[in-house]
Amino acid sequence: MIKCRDVMDVMERIAPKRLAEDWDNPGLLVGSPDDEVRRILVCLDVREETAERAAAEDFQMIVAHHPVIFKGLKKLRTDLPDGRLLGALLRAGVAVFAAHTNLDSAEGGVNDVLAARIGLDPATVAPFGNADSLSESLGRVGKLPKPMVAKAFAEQVKKGLGAANIRFVSGGDHSVKKVGLCSGSGAEFIERAAFMGCDAYVTGDVRYHDAQRAAALGIHVIDAGHFATEQPVVEILAKRLAEEFGDKVEIVADDTARDFFEIL
Numbered sequence: 528m529i530k531c532r533d534v535m536d537v538m539e540r541i542a543p544k545r546l547a548e549d550w551d552n553p554g555l556l557v558g559s560p561d562d563e564v565r566r567i568l569v570c571l572d573v574r575e576e577t578a579e580r581a582a583a584e585d586f587q588m589i590v591a592h593h594p595v596i597f598k599g600l601k602k603l604r605t606d607l608p609d610g611r612l613l614g615a616l617l618r619a620g621v622a623v624f625a626a627h628t629n630l631d632s633a634e635g636g637v638n639d640v641l642a643a644r645i646g647l648d649p650a651t652v653a654p655f656g657n658a659d660s661l662s663e664s665l666g667r668v669g670k671l672p673k674p675m676v677a678k679a680f681a682e683q684v685k686k687g688l689g690a691a692n693i694r695f696v697s698g699g700d701h702s703v704k705k706v707g708l709c710s711g712s713g714a715e716f717i718e719r720a721a722f723m724g725c726d727a728y729v730t731g732d733v734r735y736h737d738a739q740r741a742a743a744l745g746i747h748v749i750d751a752g753h754f755a756t757e758q759p760v761v762e763i764l765a766k767r768l769a770e771e772f773g774d775k776v777e778i779v780a781d782d783t784a785r786d787f788f789e790i791l
């Protein structure tokens with residue numbers, strides 16, 4: 528048996544809190560560091576069904592990517608979704624820890640897992656860089672082992688992520704060798720990827736005018752969806768936690784979650 532505190536310590540090594548963006552809310556969000564933990568559920572989102580599963584299957588802790596409390600919480604009304612979810616977690620005695628943008632930026636985190644899944648050569652993958660730091664940042668840039676026709680690369684992304692569908696924005700006739708990426712919602716970095724000389728950029732949550740900008744900049748954009756670009760980290764994170772704790776605790780990766788978007 529371990530305590531929440533032990534998981535928090537290990538997560539601090541895997542995804543140091545200092546890597547989180549200023550606006551983020553990572554860490555232990557529900558429960559106490561002293562809570563005892565025998566079973567941990569690792570998942571992308573804490574949904575109502577996640578809380579129900581945790582209660583039914585005797586999980587004492589959830590480690591999630593998206594923070595269950597994100598913006599300021601001003602009420603705990605159990606007739607509304609947020610309060611209902613938090614109430615269920617508290618009643619079931621389930622603690623919740625979140626590693627969000629710190630897990631995006633961390634080595635071996637969401638973006639590195641994404642880079643591997645879409646076929647970038649791991650030896651070429653480096654942080655995207657930002658104004659403050661070139662060594663740690665949300666996105667990644669890397670190269671394919673061989674140049675690919677843009678739509679063939681898009682197909683490879685779709686297959687690698689097991690995405691039901693992807694959206695492709697053509698930036699012209701050029702093939703793809705250098706690729707920028709940012710898991711989740713990364714359309715804001717399309718320009719940076721273009722200026723860094725990326726042939727293509729992979730992310731989720733791309734909007735119409737982002738696509739327009741990409742086409743004008745001459746960079747292919749592949750919108751593989753917020754869910755599909757992030758879900759692969761769940762299994763990897765569960766494995767890393769299992770390596771750390773051995774048989775002291777049981778760790779389950781949630782493989783039941785599905786994208787909220789369905790393709791009709």
Ligand SMILES: [Zn+2]
Pocket residue numbers: 593710711712753757
């Ligand atoms: Zn996300």
